[in-house]
Every structure is written in C-alpha cells, then in structure tokens.
Amino acid sequence: MYLYTPADVDRKRAHHQAVKQDADDVPTKRRGNLGELAFEQFCREYLPVEMWEWENEAAIRKCNPESFSAYDFEVFGYEIDVKTSRDVSAFQPSKLLDQDPDDDIIVMVWHRDNEDGLILLGWERVETLKSKVSTQGAYSGAEPTKLDHLATRPMNELMDLGPNTAHMNQKPQNPFAPGDRVIKSGDEDASVAVVIEVLPPEKDVGVYGQSMDGEAVCVAFPSSLDQGPSNWRDIDPALLSSYCDDQDIKLYTYKHTNLEFATNPFTPGDRVVNATHDDPDKAIVVARADDSAAEPVSVVYTGQLDDPEMAPGALDSHCEDMGIKQYSYAPDDLEWAD
Template sequence: MYLYTPDEIDRERAHHQAVIQGADNLDVKRIGNLGELAFEQFCREYLPVEMWEWENEEAIRRCNAESFSGHDFEVFGYEIDVKTSRDVSAFRPANLLENDPDDDIIVMVWHRDNEDALILLGWERTETLKSKVRTQDAYSGEEPEKLAHLAARPMNELQDLGPNTAHMNQKPQNPFKPGDRVRKAGDDDASVAVVVEVVPPEKDVSLYGQTMDGEAVSVAFPNMLDDGPGNWREIHPAKLASYCDDQDIQLYTYKHTNLEYAENPFTPGDYVIKPDYEDPDLAVVLEVAEDGDDDRDITIVFCKHLEKEFGEQTYVPPAELESRCDEAGIKSYSYGHDELSFKPQY
C-alpha cells in the first residue's frame, strides 16, 4: 500500500476542476480527482513514463471539464479506472463490478474523512473480480456477517504487467511548483517569471523543434499576466494554469534544470508585508530597481493609503500604478527585497 498526501495545489485543483465540470456532487467529484492524482503520483514514481497515460491529466492540471473517457488511465496497454471511497465496502468484488464492469483493471483508493491523506490499497483485474463473484455465488453462499472479502493485489505488482525492462523508483527531480518565482539560470539579466504548470515527465515536450529530455516547467511573465482581464495575484497558484488557458496568456516552457529560484522575486503589483513589524500593513510593490546593488531596491505603497485615495476599488494595473500614485500624491517607501515577504491575497 502507498500513502498519498495531497498538497494545497492538489486540493485546490481537485475542487476547482469539480466546479468547472459542473458535478452534481462536488465532494464525490473532488475526492475522485484526488484519487486520480494519487495514482498518477504512483505512476510517475514507479512506472516507466513512456508506458502509461493519464486521460484526465490536462483537464485536472488546467481545471477544465473532462472529455468523459471511459477510463482514467492506460498502463501497459490496459484500461484502468480509479475508484476512491471512504467506505471500504465499495471495494467488495460485486460492488466494484456493479459500478464499473468494462475496464481491464480497477485501482482502489481509500481516503480519510478530511481528505488530507489517501491510501492506494491495491488493484485487481476485472476478469478476476468476475471470477470471484461467480465463485462466491456458486460455492460460498453468503459471507460471514462480520467478515467480508475485499479484492486487491499489492500496488507494486502492477509493475509485473509490463515488460521486464520496467523499473521502479524514478522519482521526479523537478523542485518547482505553481506560483514559484523563477528566472533563467545563469542569466543575470533574465526577467522574473511565475511557474504556472509543472509538466509531468510522461509528456513529450518539444522545444525549438527538438524533443526535450527531462522534466518541463511552463512559466508566464508577470507583465503578460497583468494584461489579463483580472488581478491574477488574487488567483490561487493552483488555478493559474486554468486562468492562462481561458485567457490565452502565452506560456514559455523550460527544462527544469535551466531555471533557478529568483533571488529578488518581486515585480510591480505584488502584495507584500515587512514581516519584522509586529502588525505589518499590507503594501503593493510600486517599482523594482534594475540596479541590483542598491540596498533599497523595492519601492512600495501601503494599501491603506490607496484605499484612502481611491476608495475600496484599490486595484490599479501595475503599469499605471506609479503614475496614478504620483498624480494623487501618495507617498512611497523603499526597502531591500530581503526585508519584504509576499502576502498572498487569494
């Protein structure tokens, strides 16, 4: 068995995709999405990347509606459906077949009430489930009242369905997640970018006409995001891929080893605080000095001053913010970037 612990990005995407899907029962759909994410993580780390495919990968990553494929995954040529439930009686052979008799294999995932952890219990061939149901009906009669048969083969035996070249333990090396601020490695003049998508390694990513060997990361540049219809800084990073897809905001794809975390991650429009204050006021970055040697390279304005001047509708596109503050006579303050911290507003 394997324990899967969804992070904040996983939970947000699982829920938002369920909303976009228009599910009648959001809880059931969200939990089903988390079950697929759990099995996808297992595949990424333990099965050859070229021998499996997740049908709903892009739909969940970009929070789009699914195409209603008859199965969730294809592994070694087998059609696989993932069943996720808090009620383990759902994994009895007859119950599994009643809900999904057509796929080749069913993977069983159990989840805790608060959805903070899921356990991949195992898997079973549909034909084996049918045989077990027939055997129970013909020879066993009714099962003991206090003891019910649950069908499951260990997860690591799934590897045995593939060729003997299949290998285990190939954990992805990509360190980035949506929302991270990065820049091109080794380029002092590179612009700060925002990680939007971490593209799974099973995807054949082509850069400049050549297939890339390694894990890819798609980023967007803040000035392009600023041109969108809304304030993207109020959108959870898990939903940035959905936002960019909906608004046709261009993404740029890099091999993850060609990126590094930005030493100075701030750009105009970012919400920040000075964390060493006991009760810090929320501020917005007004300007980032191009000269990295300046100790006070970030200029900010406090939101309470914007509210006093502009009322409750304080959002001003970052490209216009400096001139609007100058016209209104709003005082600005300068700090070093290492004195400030992000204060997300989603």
C-alpha cells in the same frame, strides 16, 4: 498497500476540477480525482514511464472538465479504472462489477474522512471479478454474516504484468512549484516570471521546433497576468494554471535548469510590508530596479493612494504626476503582505 498524502496543490486542483466539471456530487468527484493522483504517484515510483499513461493528467493540472474516456489509465496495454471510496464495502466483487464491468483492471483506493490520506488497497482483473461473482452465486451459498469478501491483489503485483523494472522512481527533479517567482539563469536583465505549471518529467515538450531534453516549467510574466480580468495575486497558486487557460494568458516554457529563484521577486502591484518595522503598514510595489541597485524596490503606502487597485503598470507614472513620495527598500527588508 501504499499511503498517499496529497499536497496542497493536488487537493485544491482536485476540488476545482470537480467544480468546473459541473459534477452532480462535487465531493465524490474530488475524491475520485485524489484517487487518480494517488495511483499516478504509484506509477511514477514503480512502473516504466513509457508503459503507462494517465488519461486525465492535463484536465486535472489545468482544472478543466475531463474529455470522455471509459478508463482512467492505460498500463502495459491494460485499461485501468480507479475506484475511490471511504466505504470498503464498495470494493466487493459484485459492487465493482455493477459500477464498471468493461475495463481490464480496477484499482481500489480507500480515503480518510478528511481526505488527507489515501491508501492504495490493491487491484484486480475484471475477468477475475466476474469469475468470483459467478462462483459465489453458484457454489458458495450463504456468506458469513460478519465477513464479506473483498477482491484485491497487492499493489506491487501490478509490476509483474510488465517487464522487470525494479524501483523506477521517476518523480520530478525540478525544485519549482506554482506561484514561485523565477528568472532566467545567466541573464542579468531577466524579468521576473511566475511559475504556472510544472509539467510531468516525461512530457515531450517542443520549444522553437525542437524537443526539450529535460523537465519543462511553464511561466507567465506579471505584465501579461495584469491584463486579465481578475487580480491574479488573489488566486491560489494551485489554480493559476486554470486561470491562465481560461483567460488565454500566454505561457512560456523553459527547461527547469534554465531557471532560478529570483532574489528580488517583487514586481509592480505586489502588496508588501517592511519586515524591519514593528507595526508595518501595507505598501504597494511601484517599480523594481535592477538587482544591482542598493535599494531596488520602490513602494508607496496604500494610504497615499486614492485608488489602491490601480493598474500596476500605471502606478509609477501616476505617482510622478501626482507628486506622491516613493520609498525604496532592499528586497530582504520586505515580506508579502498576505
């Protein structure tokens, strides 16, 4: 058995996708999504990436409704459905067949009450389940009152269905996560971008007509995000991919080794406080100078503005027109206000 502990990004995407799916039972759908994420991690650790495919990867990453598919994964050519439940009696052979008699294999995932941990209990062939149900009905007679048969094979036996691959460990190697502020490496005039999506390492992404050799990271620039109908800074980083997809905000794809964390991550519109002050007031970034400047971040305090929700692109000219004093600080002196 294997324990999967979902990251915060996974938990929030699993829930938001269930909401956008307009599921009849959002908690059940959310747990099902977490079960698929758990099995995806198992596949990434132990199975050759060329020999498995997750049908719902893009839908959950972007929090979009799933396109209809009779199964969740295809592994070694087998159609696999993932069943997730807190009630282990749901994994009795007859109950599994009642829910899903048409796939090749069923993977069983148990979850804790607060969904902070899921255990991959095992898997079983559907044909074997049918045989067990038939045998129980014909020959077994009455079951013990306190013992119910659960059909399951150890998770690591799934590897035996394919070639001998030992320990694959094909997890992403890049250090970035949604919401990170990054710049293009080696570009002195690079603009700050926001990481929106970290694509699976096996995803074949084409850039300018050429296949990318390496892991891909999709970013958006704050100037584009500011054009959207909502304040993107108030959106959880895990859901930025959903927001950009809904609002058709253009994303740019980079090889992860061509990006680095921005030493000066602040852009116009950001809410900040001065960490060197004992009781700091909230300020808004008005302009960002080159990193080589002594104090490259200019801010005004929210009390100086009649409309703190003004479009970020208009802040600098508005302050100049109205004679509003700006204050300049080094990035190391500033922290995010929220």
